[in-house]
Amino acid sequence: MKTRRRPGAIALSLVAYLLLGLVTIGGCKITIGGGGSYGNLDLGVPHYHQPDLFLCGPTSVLMWRVFNGLSYYTPPQLGDLMGCPWRTSGCSREQIVDGARRYTTSGYDAYLDDYGGIGWPDVLRAEYMSRQITSVNNGVPVIAIIENNSHAVLVHAGNYTTAANGLKQWDYVKVNDPLANGPYTRWVAGDWMSVNIHQVISRAATSGWEENFNEWGDETQARGWHGWPPMDGEWPPEY
């Protein structure tokens, strides 16, 4: 008998992964902070500033690289090694993928992921974010390409709470933004989902995202996103 894959069980595994992250990385510690069902997941990736406006891609790769314990390059050096025309126009998405493969260890199998495809848009979106959180949960940062392809940042942490309706709520991600804000940029989940259009992500690090999605998706929502989980009777058609 065919088992229907319920999209609700798929979606915001983001939060679920944060929860899993607490279990796996945080040493089975579900509660952090005072009293509530709080949680976080933070890889502690070092932050570097980009010295030029077109070096966000190489600087993001650099943060990933140093997090992997590899040697430091200056962002211009890494930009040159990656073959980016950073003096005029910045890296392409493909050059950032190639840079992650060549100049990090855990990004050896990085690929360009986006939320497009055939299917229910909310499901595709949730699956995309699920892969992102799964990767972070597995200890591998993600380079997010944001704001109309105009910037790249490194995702390395997230946080959730329990919402008043009892669902786990993914609240925000922490990103290392190489441009200006330093390590203290928090992006609220719904807003993040509205600007994050591609990601450079390790295929191995996303292993298991579908299972997590199925297990946790029904119980999670994202602050600032009304598309998930759908109300009863509003499930998208099977596909």
Added chain:
Amino acid sequence: MRTLNLAFALALLLSVASETQAWPAQWFLESCPAAFDIEAAKFAQAVRRARPGSPVYVPHPYPKTEHAVFANFVEQFREMSFDDEPERDLRALLDQQLIRYDVVEVAEWQMRCRPIRGTSDRRFLLRLFHVGTGEEVGRMTLHESGLLGTLNFSDDGGPIRLGDGHNIESFDEAAAAARAAGINPKDLQYITLGGGIACYDAIPCIAFRQGGRVFFYRSGKLYELEHEKVRVDAQRFGGETPERAAAIKMLRPGERFVTLGGLNMTIAKPIRDR
């Protein structure tokens, strides 16, 4: 009794006036496809109907006053948990009522057409200051719905700034720079802008126009947009495409590609003072 009624009516009128304060109209160089407008309408409906506990609930949907923007921020900020010092410090300052604020409206020229919220015309930049010291302790951005977008804190205890030290641009300085270049600036507004010039929501640039020409100001420099002559699909520009290769060849020294808010980019050309 009549005096009381009059006072009540006056208070009511003032209250209504403050709640209906309209933000100045903003202007754009690109529109979003109709599908984005439909998505925006659906999103607005969800926000306006939301009740406490909903992930899109805010006490003042699509706020019309600065106070409503601030109140939305406080409500959402208090619901979230934070493990880091800047947020904990801010929470303590809010508890002690030691925060004053300033709201800056910013037109979305970086990513007006958003996949899950649809057309998004403006952001609110909420600057938070310590009442006692006057220092800016955080800079938050909110979507036009009132939902919180980003939380930004300085990484060294100093003011929030770009790598070149610039913090927030001033209309007066932008207008003075324009006049020095022989431009009579009209319709000044804060904008986000993506691409080769840093104008993001926490540190926006200032745009203005003169006739059909459009300019913006960043870190003491003026740029003119070539939007009437050059438009390159931002999605295609981001990848290894023939369009990207051709676009890069068009650039002369000092020129940069920037977003227009819709789906395209254009060239920003530096303007020299007269």
